[in-house]
Amino acid sequence: MSQAEHPARLRPEHAVTVEDVRRLMGASTPHFALQLRERIRRLIRSLPADHPARVEGEREIARLDALAYAGEVRGEAADMATLASVADDAA
Secondary structure, X not given: OOOOOOHHHHOOOOOOOHHHHHHHHOOOOOOOHHHXXXXXXXHHOOOOOOOHHHHHHHHHHHHHHHHHHHOOOXXXXXXXXXXXXXXXXXX
């Protein structure tokens, strides 16, 4: 993932929306969290503190920081089964 931005969001007349922030967040994984954080930071930097897109963006920036440094766990350890090929090799 690059730091490049969608050309439509770079136009001076583009009004930043909460949906712009959410579209960027759609690709959030630990591997890309810091790049996404910077893209959102650039997107909202000129917005007033009470702008809905800035509020959403700051919330997502905090989430991306946590995601980047702590990773993510999906599901519960008890729900995760060992793959058969791995279990067969251990026997």
